[in-house]
Every structure is written in structure tokens, then in C-alpha cells.
Amino acid sequence: MQKALGLVGLVFTCCMLLYVVLWINLHEKWTGIKGIVVSSGILWEATHKHIDGHTLINKTIITSALDLSSFRTTSLSKEENPSYSTELEASITPIPVLYKKNFMKLPEWEFEDVYLQDHQTRITTCPKSLHNTKDPKFREVVLPNIQLWLYRGQLSITEWNRLAHFNNPFGFMEYNYNEIKVVVDLIPKPKSSILLTVPGSAKDGCIRCAVVGCGGILNNSKMGKEIDSHDYVFRVNGALTKGFEKDVGSKTSVYVHTAYSLYASLQRFRQYGYDRIPQDKGIKYVMIPEGLRDFQWLQGLLQGKEATGSFKGVRPLKFFNGHFNESIFYVLHPDFLRYIRNRFMASNQLQDNTWAMYRPTNGAFALFLAIHTCDIVDAYGYITKDHHKYSNYYFERFKKTNVIFYTNHDYGLEIKMWNKLHNTGIISLYQRQENLNTTKT
Template sequence: MRMKPSRNLLLGLCSILALGFLYYSSGRINIRGWSHNSLYDKQGFLLKLDRQPLELMYKYGNLSEGACKPGFAAAKMTAIYPKFTKLAPMFLDPNYKRFSKIGDYSPPFGVKSQEKIVDILLSATQNYGLGEELDSTYCKTCIIVGNGGILANKSLGSRIDEFDVVVRLNEAPVKGFEKDVGSKTTMRITYPEGAIQKTERYETQSLFVLSAFKALDFKWLRHMVFNQRLRSTDGFWKSVARYVPREPSDMRILNPYFIQEASFKLIGLPHNNGQMGRGNIPTLGTVAITMALHNCDEVAVAGFGYNMSTPYAPLHYYEKIRMSAIKESWTHNISKEKEFLLKLVKAGVIQDRTNGICGAGC
């Protein structure tokens, strides 16, 4: 004999179906309300930057004061940006083609159509790291020294020199400014138009690192590596260095993945079909910070941040140009870039030694 389902069972099934429908419907109406995505902004960063895992406090809280914290920057970055992955070497090496992401894009976001000249350059330099001592250092502290006028009269030089890796940008001088900016330079990241032109202004020892923003930059580096005369400067937007007083073994090519990641993922600049366009190129300082997050255990910055409310303040620490000289940039989006850097400072991913990124806001 067939058993009839009980009235209570039918009521229970109906209730479950009704609740499921309501859950599904409300999710369709306001999917963010039911999803963990509501915890993150559109770039994938945690909205509440103070909500970070307790295990980080337990892992690093017992270390002695001043001791380098292994993996700290990457751990903090992953806590606020779960999509972060650490495997991205500073410089291109002969195995760079394993990074399909850079093979898919032309400069500045990749090396597409430039593989032949990159191979020539890498075979000439034959070195692809920071050097034997630093490459074998278990825990590396890095500082990116920006060129901002905020560095002036801060007497941070000796503290900057305490870092394992000191990164400088473009032609910012050291000689004569040691009290404020230090005397140590591990690497100087630049591009043809930003490179030091007077050879006597180069440090006696440092890595010369090219950040290529266009195909022509690789050709320029070939002239520098092979010490060839640069016959023409057509295609450059201003004068360029014609000689770099460095051996090929001290020259490197910055991994263009950092430009790509900073622009499209971290800051959220226009993709523009993977081509350089209006407002989609990060500043070299932010590119250097992105590089450090992947390769350094602790990351600090100094000399970052422009305060537009002080138009008569010096723009750079080494010259008298005022803040008011800043014009709207065609290639950069300074406001969006600052939003990104603020996240890093507020979450403690990086330390800002001159407090120029937050000002009084942190």
C-alpha cells in the first residue's frame, strides 16, 4: 500500500523551498549583500584595512625590536589583497619567457616583439640578481627613496643607509645631500630620458636598472651595454644619456610585470588594450614599490607624496622648482596612485619614513 506523505513533511519541504527562493532572490537583487566580495573594493583590496589575520601578530609579534621580519611585506600584502602572489623576480633573466603575462604585452607592460634584443642584452650582462651577498640574504629590508622635497632637512641619511637594499630613481643626486638621503645606492632604476647624463654624478658602485617604457628604450640600452655611439635621439621626448659608466655585469632590465601589475591590478588604471595611453602608466616610484613587495621582506619609502596645499614648497629635494610647477600628467593618474599607496601605508604593508603619503591622515 502506497504511503501518503505526512502533512508536516509537506509543510517542511515548502518552508525550505520558500526560504531557498527568498535567499536566491535577495542575492539576485543585492548580490554584494550575500557575498564575501562586499569585504573588498573593486580592485580586490580589503575595505577595512585594520581587519587583518591575528596569525600575523602572533608570527611577528615576538621578534626582537629592529629584527628583520621574514616574509612580512608579502604576508601583509596578501592579507589586504588576497590575489597577491610573490613569484616575480626583480630583473629579467634568460628564463623570462616563462612569464606569459609579459610576453602578451608590448612595452611598457611586457616584452612582446622585443624578445630578440632582450636575449642579446641578457647574454651580454650575464648577471640577473642583486649580487651574491644580497641574493643569499635570508631576510632583506628595502627602502625606495623618492625625489620629493619632503626629504630636505629631515636628516634621514644614516637611517636610509641601514637598509639592505637602497633603491633610487632616475637622476636624483646623492653627492652633497648625504645628510638627508644617505650615501648608499644598491640600484638606480631609470629610463633613457631620466638617466643621469653627467658621468661624474654616478655612484662608484650600484646597479643600473632599465625600466623600459617603449621599444626604443631597449635599443638605447644596447648602445649603453656595448658602449656604442648613440647617433640619433629621434623618438625620445627629451635629451638622453649617451654613456653609462657601468660594466655590462652591473646592468639589469626591470621585470615589466611590475608596471603591468601596478597599472591594471593594483591601481586600476585604464587597460587601453594593453597599450600605453592617457593616464595608465604608474610612476616609477610606484613601480619600484611593487617590485619591492615581491622581492623584499620589509619595505619602506622616503621622499614620496606631493602636498598641493603648499605651492611654494620645493618639488624635489635637490632643486628649487616649486610644488606649483606640477602640471596634470598625460601618462600618470596621481590621485588614483595615491589611493593605492595610502592603502599600503594604512595597512602597514610599507613604512613611510617621511609621512608624505598620508600627511596628517594616518
């Protein structure tokens, strides 16, 4: 009997030792694996408060969730990352679904400021590049190699368990793993993670970009020729140019949208002549996966079928009029979107019970995409502090509407941010107040 008890004790001790060794190994993979960026989380905008404290229920959920996602990999396969373990991945299950209603403000996880990084990012040779800025605060928070794109093969269960802690569009909180994974696995991997190349005519190696919003400040601005003179032009939402070329130009190189903004803009702005999305030769389409309806749209688009859910009966492919090609289509990664919110656009609204409604505008994401893609960025049609002088949209010639400050965006914060980026020389913001020293000429 004593021998039997001794044998059981020995087996138990060995098991405990094995458990400790495995735990240490997994912890090292979590903290030191290639592809992870851990930062101080200091926000660039000094007036923004770092998220602090949680209610008791928040702390309870955070602890239990971390127990189930204590490690992760960033690879797509064993060949690309030897640390990847198929056996280990197979033994993990998705964490219990987290619900936004259980949090009275934005929950901050231990890995809130952890992001995938991309080792194929372009190294600029442009002497005037915004990436050469001397601004210490910008240099401290910017991640030039942040992962921009979401595509097939990225969404392992361990990766899901990390992203499932963040609300959409910054992650997959409240979503079903299988429902999202089947769509992500349809998204083509870009041949190159570099969105735009240096033009052959650019002897200085610089990529010059214009980012054009829909703001009424462009009405009668006569900025069209200047906008089109850039190497690349980003546009968003209702990117109407026909009939407004003198003010906004005619060229579109990158069109940034959500499923809803693409669909609704065509319905809402048809009265102004907007009857199709931009379809320029060589154009790149960049989609912001805003919510579940975007993944339903994506599935229909990439399978050439009708969408389901919110877009039931709609065939997304028809909106591209035969110009859709997987090689020119990109989907922004939740890490990039969360990084922009956390480090540049952290609204005070994240501290109250409407936290889950807030996200930066499509125009904000497009502008920061350009900042991470181009060397010289000029912004046109973006909201300024004197926005009340202008119509909501530049194409409103007769019936003018005002900007409405909806809860889901923080326009006050965006006004301050665009001005700050302008004053520090990161971008050049088009403004029409002739009496200001910061006015773009």
C-alpha cells in the same frame, strides 16, 4: 572510382583525428604548462574597477589573435623544459601587428592576467617580513614568484605572440619581432634572479630597504642618516645626493631608470649639481623598458656602440663612467610591469581613449620592486595628499615648482596606494604631518 573516393575519405578522416589530438595536446600545454600563473584578477584597491566589455572591433581582433597564439612555453631551451618543441616553434609566425589606435580603451585578453613565474625566488626567514602580512586582499593578489627579469633566450615566437597583445611597457604591441628580439638576445641572464641577498649582519634574516623618490617633502627633512641605515637603498631618476646628504642620505644600492629618465635627468638637473648617475660600489642598475627607444638604448649600451633612433649619436656606455658591468645590470620583464598595473595600479584612465598613455611612475615600479625583493620597506620622497605644501623636487632650494599631473601617470591613484600600503603595514611611508597618527617617526 568508388575505391579511390573511399581512400580519400579515409585519409581525410585520419587527418581530422590527428588534428583533434594535436589541438587537445596543445591546449593542455597552454593551460597546464609549468611556469604559468593564472589568477582571479581581483584588484587589491577596492575602488578600482575590473576591465569589462569591448567594442565589436576589440572582440574581432581578440578572437583572431588568440587563434594564432593558442599555446606558449616559458622555457629557454628543450633541456630546461621537455615540453618545448623546436619543430612546432619553427612552424609559427608572429601574429599580425596590433595597433593601439584600434582600441578605444584597454583591451582585455583571455590571458591578460597570465604571467611568467620564477622558481628561484628567495624564501624569507624574516619574522617581520611584509610577506607575512595578514592583509587578505594583499595576500590574494600578490605574486611573490613573479618573473622580474627579461633576458636573452626568453623571446621565442610563441612568447612574442603573447606579449605582442599588450601595449608598452607591458608588452610589445606595435613593435617588430625581429627588431626587439635582436636586442633581448643581448640582455645577459642574471647569475641569480634574486636581486639582493640577506646581509651577513642581519641575524634575523631580514632585508631592510629604503626606497627614495625625489619629492620635495624630503627638503629639510633630516632623514639622511635614517635612510642610509638600511641594508639597501633604492633610488630613481635624478638621484642627487651630493649636498643633500642630511635629507636624503648618500648611499645607493639599486638605481631604477628608463633610458630617457637617465639621460634627461642629467640634462635637466645639472643646474642642481647632478652630473652623474649613482656609481656606488656594489650597485645594481635596473632598467624599465618603457618603449622602443629603450631597446635602441639597450642595443647601444650592450654592444658598446652609439644608439639609434631617438638616441642617435648617443653612446649609452659613457654615462656609467667605466662602472658598467653586465653582472650588475637588470631589465624588468613586461609581465612584472603589467602585473603591477593590473593588480595594484589599474587607473580609471584605462577605460577611456587615453588608455595607452597611462603607466605607473618609475618610482611606483621601484617601490613594488622593493616590495617583491625586501622584507621591510620604508618609502621616502613619495607623493602624499599634502604634496602642494612642498616643492616638486627636494633639491629645489630657491626656485620651487609644483607637481604637474600629466596624463601619462595617475598621481591621485599613487597617493591613495602609498597611503593604503602604509596603513596595512606593507610599507612605512615618510610623511611630515605631525598631527596625523600615521606619521612616520
